[in-house]
Amino acid sequence: MTDRGAVIGFDLDMTLVDSRAAIMASFAAVAAETGVTIDPVGVDSRLGIKLEDELAHWFPAGEIVPAMAIYRRHYPLLSGPLTSVLPGAREALATVRAAGARVVVISAKFEPAVRQVLDDVGLAVDEVFGGVHGPEKAVVLTALAADAYVGDPPADMAAAVAAAAWPVGVATGSFSGADLRAAGAAVVLASLAQFPDRYARRFS
Ligand SMILES: [Mg+2]
Incomplete structure (x- = not known):
């Protein structure tokens, strides 16, 4: 792939x-x-x-x-x-974009706030969807034919599974690796510092 x-x-x-x-x-x-x-x-x-x-x-x-x-x-x-950028996040986005893939941020947060936060911390992305959570994220992922979804709550893993996207959990939020795996995570990362390596193994 x-x-x-x-x-x-x-x-x-x-x-x-x-x-x-x-x-x-x-x-x-x-x-x-x-x-x-x-x-x-x-x-x-x-x-x-x-x-x-x-x-x-x-x-x-x-x-x-x-x-x-x-x-x-x-x-x-x-x-x-x-607000600060989590470890490895900048490099994770750079890895995806350098490979010619698109970075899409999909968040439950109010879309103007998503854009403001990305701007404040200096993270460049290709597209933003705000105000969606759980099954609503699955609808967006399906419409985009997303190949992967990376998130910290179990609901994100369930959304990825529902959209047939690779569910990548990152245990930097309020939930454990076990929580993420139980919700369908195929991979659980301790932080996005581990993302570039897993991404390369999946896609190259
Ligand atoms: Mg989150």
């Missing part, structure tokens, strides 16, 4: 970038403005889902949209200073 023309999908948060601190600080800002308790341990245990779905754990249905607006006012200010 050659990789020229291949499409390689990547999740963003905790796969390419360590955005945990910015996310936690944004939830703390929502808690401070609304007076509603938001347990960071609970948020952390689910990192990767959509903002509205996380807020549903803390707010009644009618208060979710205003809480999203508060979060989205704070996040852009916190993301730049608090």
Whole structure:
């Protein structure tokens, strides 16, 4: 299997970038403005889902949209200073692009925020899809005929399997290698530093 023309999908948060601190600080800002308790341990245990779905754990249905607006006012200010590129991510994207394949970022995050984060940390990609999680990622991967999807939560592995893409788990988020394998990961990497070697073995 050659990789020229291949499409390689990547999740963003905790796969390419360590955005945990910015996310936690944004939830703390929502808690401070609304007076509603938001347990960071609970948020952390689910990192990767959509903002509205996380807020549903803390707010009644009618208060979710205003809480999203508060979060989205704070996040852009916190993301730049608090987000870093995870080890190996830059090299992983460079490996894919150097091989003539396309890098597509597919994230549950609001698309403008995905673009901002990529811009802030200086990661160049070919295409971005935001606001999708779980089975919705599978729909995007299928439409792209993606060859692989790389992500940190189990739901990403299930999406890759559903889309017949190579499911590559990276244990840099809130989930273990065992969690990722149970969800269908064909490969689990401790970090993206291991990606170029696995990619070369798969595609060359
Ligand atoms: Mg993630």
